[in-house]
Amino acid sequence: MRVGILSYPMLFQRDGGLQIQVRETIAALNRVMPRTPRSLQVQLVDANHGYLSDYDVIHVFSAINGNYRIVETACELGLPVVLSPLLSPGWNRAAAWRARLVDRLAGRLTDWMVQTSYAQSKRALQLASLVIALGEAERTAIIDGFGMEESKIRVFPNGINPHFFTANSDLFRRETGIDRPFVLMVGSISPYKNQLGLAQALAGSNLPVVLIGAAPRADQAYLQQLLALRHVSWLGPLDHADPLLASAFNAAAVAALPSQGEVFPLSVLEALAAGTPVVMTAQSALDLPASAFALRKVRWDDGQAQRLAIEQLVAQRPERAAVQALVEQFTWDRVASQIADCYFGLQAGAGSLTALAGRGRRRHAI
Template identity: 45%
Template sequence: MRVAVLSYPMLFQTQGGLQNQIIETIAALQRRGIKAELINPNTQKLTDFDLVHLFSAINGNHRIAEYAKAFGLPVVTSPLIQPHWTRGMGRWARLLESLVGKTTNWNIKTEYRMIESCLRNSDCVIALGETERQCIIEAFGISGDLVRVIPNGIPERFFNASPNLAIEMLKASEPFILNVAAINPYKNQLTLTRAIASTGMKLVLVGDCLPFQQSYLEKILAYEHVTYIGKLDYDAPLLASLYAAASVFCLPSLSEVMPLSALEALAAGTPVVLTENHCMNLEGFGAMVKEVPPNNEQAIRDAISALLRQGSDGKVRSALAKTYTWEAVGESIYKCYKDVLARV
């Protein structure tokens, strides 16, 4: 089975959760003997493959799904639908699409119509959690029979991480808050910085900062309690060690789907403060995860304080180790491919 994996053109110019998800998915599939590869549509033909797996339904990716279907190829899409796509938002988006269409003689399409086209041209849609599944069904009118829930996995190295390397690098053993994400207003590090400024806690940031976000980073670094490590490779031993050494991991983004970084922190035994705008299934995580409004500094501060008093829970790590493995993810996606190929 040959599988063409694609996403939008500029994705791999930076490093983040989606990039890691794609790389780990391909590796898990290849370990099962599936010939999955990230292809270059400028030099490789879709028709040389048995199936197309598309990651993300935005940034023009609907055209990939449309072309694949035109060529008679089955399409599996991992769309990463944000939680704001509710049933009500879908109704408003369809109304707006109608107004824009009539005004422009149907020459302009909204983002909603592009996402819908991507989903409707897919033979199977993979949601990362039940919340995302409901968004796909309710906002875009996709049949529930076509939507499967397959979560992200967690590499084994995060379960076995030691804090020693991070403690040595930071040259201090005092507690710190960790944030791993691209540095930008959407990931909301400045709000987190302000939230803990009066607590005496240190904040350690890890992530790429693009040149046009440099001024945002400078505002953050104006606070003395912040240490910016910069970009780390996903398999860097220091990254896993930082997760293990942190007292709390905090990701107060404006919105997330199923952030790998939050799962990685939990795998390392570190409790998590997470934006309330997400699609993760928190069942089984107990008190190890607290949700916060992303722009409420007091709520972020209170959640961090509560987790500091509480500490870790080994049962959550054990549950994660059984459920969120890339081997299990690869097996589920493989079954999805087989089912799709059997009915097309």
């Protein structure tokens, strides 16, 4: 079976959690050893030269940025579609009511020439054969915010690369000279990620803030505001596989992610895998049972609560092995095996539909 992976065209022009998720998912899926006589080949679709009809199943990552059109085209060809929508857990019935109202107003004002991203995401969800949520909070958001039936939603989390579990602080200490407790924040430098709010909250706390992440051109002024604070240092962007990144997670006293919203943040999982406690935004789909001793959730705009949670974790740091145990089950190979079973199940159930669409497929470009 051939599976084609797609997302929006500009996805890999930057690097972040979604890019890592897509790359690691593909790599792990291609390591899956299907039961004979099943075979599995998974690859990114070249949207400029390839055809959706060359694949048996299409897997689309992200329900926004016009990706509903990919889902529509695949459905027209009779192909099963798996959708990983990556929706904010903030979607609920009230938010959905407001979004539908705005969509109707926009349509009437423009003679239905304008469609909101909410409407596009909902169409992608409705057409998809199977929807994969990263956690229970996203699953609830899909049901309450978009009216999806529970039966076609599966919950599979992200995975964690094994080297984060075995990292140590030596490389980071040697490269940076930082040998005291510090707070680490990994992510793109932007007001949405809220590095400045974190830094201001920790002013005078005797806890340096170390930032890792790319700074887009539009946010250079924001970066300069950060660097003007004496307790803030920036290491720039690091490749996800760079040993210095894993070492930084291990060396930190606390990792922080007080952004305005996250779905299932890899940086939090990686920090926990390195044995480092985390203070993160409450606006997230990540939910780990019995994790309060090492994972604190606070409002993104409550600097006082962020500082208090960080200082408490620094003062009473949990045992590293106990922190790592929270995420030991999150492996890319385990997730890939579950996703692969979904692919084969969809292929088996779509046989007649695929045959019906077969004759004219190769005339359809992406």
